[in-house]
Amino acid sequence: MSAAVTPTARRDPQRTVRAAWLIGLGVLLLVLPHLIYPVLALDILAWGLFAVAFDLLFGFSGLLSFGHAAFWGTSAYLTAFLLGHGQSVPVALAGGTLGALALAVPVAFLSVRSSGIYFSMITLAFAQMVSFLALQWTDLTGGENGLQGFARPSVLGLDFSNAQVRYYVCLALFALGFAVAYRTVRSPFGQAQQAVRDSENRAQSVGYNPFRFKFTAFLISATLAGLAGSMYTFGHGVVSLEVVNWRTSGEVVMMTLLGGTTTLFGPVIGAGLVLLLRDVLTTANFPVGIMTGLVFVLVVLFFRRGVVGTVQHWLRRR
Amino acid sequence: MNTQLLLIQVFNGLVNGAFYALLSLGLAVIFGMLRIVNFMHGALYMLGAFTAFALGQLFGLGFWPSLLLAPLLVGGVGMLLERGLLSRLYGLEPSYNLLLTFGLTLLTQDLVKQVMLGRFAVSSAPYSPPEALSGVVNLGFVVFPKYRLFVIALSLVVCLVTWFVIEKTRVGSIIRASTENPVVTRAFGIDVSRWVTGVFGVGVALAGLAGVLAAPIYSVEPYMGAELIITTFAVVVIGGMGSILGSVITGFAVGVLAAVGAAVYPPIANTLVFILMALVLLVRPSGLFGLPEGAR
Numbered sequence: 001m002s003a004a005v006t007p008t009a010r011r012d013p014q015r016t017v018r019a020a021w022l023i024g025l026g027v028l029l030l031v032l033p034h035l036i037y038p039v040l041a042l043d044i045l046a047w048g049l050f051a052v053a054f055d056l057l058f059g060f061s062g063l064l065s066f067g068h069a070a071f072w073g074t075s076a077y078l079t080a081f082l083l084g085h086g087q088s089v090p091v092a093l094a095g096g097t098l099g100a101l102a103l104a105v106p107v108a109f110l111s112v113r114s115s116g117i118y119f120s121m122i123t124l125a126f127a128q129m130v131s132f133l134a135l136q137w138t139d140l141t142g143g144e145n146g147l148q149g150f151a152r153p154s155v156l157g158l159d160f161s162n163a164q165v166r167y168y169v170c171l172a173l174f175a176l177g178f179a180v181a182y183r184t185v186r187s188p189f190g191q192a193q194q195a196v197r198d199s200e201n202r203a204q205s206v207g208y209n210p211f212r213f214k215f216t217a218f219l220i221s222a223t224l225a226g227l228a229g230s231m232y233t234f235g236h237g238v239v240s241l242e243v244v245n246w247r248t249s250g251e252v253v254m255m256t257l258l259g260g261t262t263t264l265f266g267p268v269i270g271a272g273l274v275l276l277l278r279d280v281l282t283t284a285n286f287p288v289g290i291m292t293g294l295v296f297v298l299v300v301l302f303f304r305r306g307v308v309g310t311v312q313h314w315l316r317r318r
Numbered sequence: 319m320n321t322q323l324l325l326i327q328v329f330n331g332l333v334n335g336a337f338y339a340l341l342s343l344g345l346a347v348i349f350g351m352l353r354i355v356n357f358m359h360g361a362l363y364m365l366g367a368f369t370a371f372a373l374g375q376l377f378g379l380g381f382w383p384s385l386l387l388a389p390l391l392v393g394g395v396g397m398l399l400e401r402g403l404l405s406r407l408y409g410l411e412p413s414y415n416l417l418l419t420f421g422l423t424l425l426t427q428d429l430v431k432q433v434m435l436g437r438f439a440v441s442s443a444p445y446s447p448p449e450a451l452s453g454v455v456n457l458g459f460v461v462f463p464k465y466r467l468f469v470i471a472l473s474l475v476v477c478l479v480t481w482f483v484i485e486k487t488r489v490g491s492i493i494r495a496s497t498e499n500p501v502v503t504r505a506f507g508i509d510v511s512r513w514v515t516g517v518f519g520v521g522v523a524l525a526g527l528a529g530v531l532a533a534p535i536y537s538v539e540p541y542m543g544a545e546l547i548i549t550t551f552a553v554v555v556i557g558g559m560g561s562i563l564g565s566v567i568t569g570f571a572v573g574v575l576a577a578v579g580a581a582v583y584p585p586i587a588n589t590l591v592f593i594l595m596a597l598v599l600l601v602r603p604s605g606l607f608g609l610p611e612g613a614r
Contacts (some may be wrong), residue, residue, distance in 0.1 A: 296421025
């Protein structure tokens with residue numbers, strides 16, 4: 001595994017590139033709320049982390065989840081519910097995230113035994129079950145009306161009514177989530193995870209249990225999606241049924257593909273591009289579904305590497 | 319609960335089941351033969367209903383001609399999609415088919431919405447059943463709308479014919495040969511890619527037919543296929559992916575079970591199918607009628 005390889009000159013360029021991406025993304029995210037309005041910037045963080053979480057499963061485990069809105073949405077609702085019931089912001093954020101993890105345990109158990117398209121359809125069906133529950137369990141979710149008007153009491157002198165403050169709090173959480181994803185991918189676990197993705201039989205024959213790797217990867221991914229979902233609620237101060245809709249599950253796929261799968265940085269870039277484009281189109285009154293669909297089709301047909309994947313490919317070939 | 323109410327629920331369940339069966343049959347034909355997961359199936363079902371509506375508005379065509387023409391048109395759209403777009407993804411992971419058709423779904427739904435708003439100035443339109451099928455029929459033990467009985471009957475016939483053609487006829491064996499071993503089949507002088515396009519067209523036409531049939535019951539609306547496709551996917555998972563007979567039987571069975579379940583405990587109506595799916599997955603991951611994953 002990589003740990004055994006001494007960092008020779010041949011490995012260095014890759015490291016430099018990775019460090020450059022990391023610094024570039026970091027600087028961009030630090031100044032972002034000064035370039036665009038802070039709530040949109042916060043959206044990019046939340047969706048960006050959501051897409052990273054999705055990529056952790058799709059890109060690195062080869063499992064195309066079509067139901068990640070279930071974790072994002074469950075956490076979003078739980079966070080809103082906790083805030084609405086007088087809990088502090090850290091408790092609400094943690095509660096939402098852990099709620100997503102708790103939901104992920106049975107869903108992962110039932111779905112990772114299947115692979116390929118079957119896995120996609122099963123995750124989609126579970127997400128739909130969550131979506132129906134959200135519609136019907138009005139005491140918890142507010143049904144069609146959603147939840148809004150909950151307090152976000154200040155902690156440690158941080159005034160959460162200020163969108164800039166909320167942004168930087170979320171940036172810290174984003175950094176935490178991104179670090180978890182980054183460490184996971186670059187750890188022995190991540191290497192084994194990718195071995196399972198590339199050839200399940202081969203991985204099994206050298207002693208790895210594919211089920212365990214896929215199961216764990218699913219849990220990490222769902223938890224990070226949950227963290228992103230609670231950031232979203234915290235940022236907006238409203239939750240609606242949209243967070244558990246299947247289109248949400250599809251949108252995170254699109255962001256990841258557009259940015260580039262298995263690149264980790266890509267999903268964040270993809271989320272940013274989609275949200276900025278949507279922001280422009282909404283003000284121009286252009287139907288969002290047409291744009292989303294078109295981007296999806298073009299990316300799948302002609303641009304499967306995504307933005308970051310294409311740049312990396314181009315850098316490597318030089 | 320009285321028997322009368324239960325029977326009505328069973329019949330209503332059969333109507334829903336008829337749509338599940340037609341749609342999952344189309345999906346099974348397309349997946350079983352071509353290994354394409356057509357997420358767009360729900361949007362094509364909607365396109366069937368919309369085409370019937372548009373034919374009526376533009377050319378004054380009634381239900382019966384539309385029942386024939388709309389599936390043909392939608393099937394034609396499907397064949398164009400297969401030739402123009404999906405065929406570019408053959409040889410890649412099947413996930414890409416799913417993703418492409420997902421994108422096309424969003425695109426189609428919003429395009430139809432724009433057309434409906436722009437051209438017909440409505441976002442949702444009722445569609446009336448033909449004269450001959452309006453009114454109710456008294457079955458002795460239950461009184462039921464004539465049109466709904468017609469839907470159940472026609473869907474059963476179409477499902478049986480499709481099953482028969484694929485499993486029992488020469489056409490069916492050519493199709494199966496084309497997809498199981500294209501190289502050898504081509505050596506027999508059979509144009510495989512034309513058959514593939516044809517099969518895709520037929521599967522899609524089934525969705526279009528379901529759409530026309532649904533228009534008088536659910537009215538025409540750009541997102542009418544959106545929730546239905548997810549339920550259909552669950553039906554396909556329960557039945558076993560790619561199994562023709564499995565999809566038809568499961569389609570009707572799920573329709574009836576969900577309707578009866580809803581009569582007993584209303585909040586469960588929409589989730590019952592997904593609960594069923596979870597239970598089936600626990601016991602038989604490859605579905606009730608499906609072969610184990612390795613055997614496919």
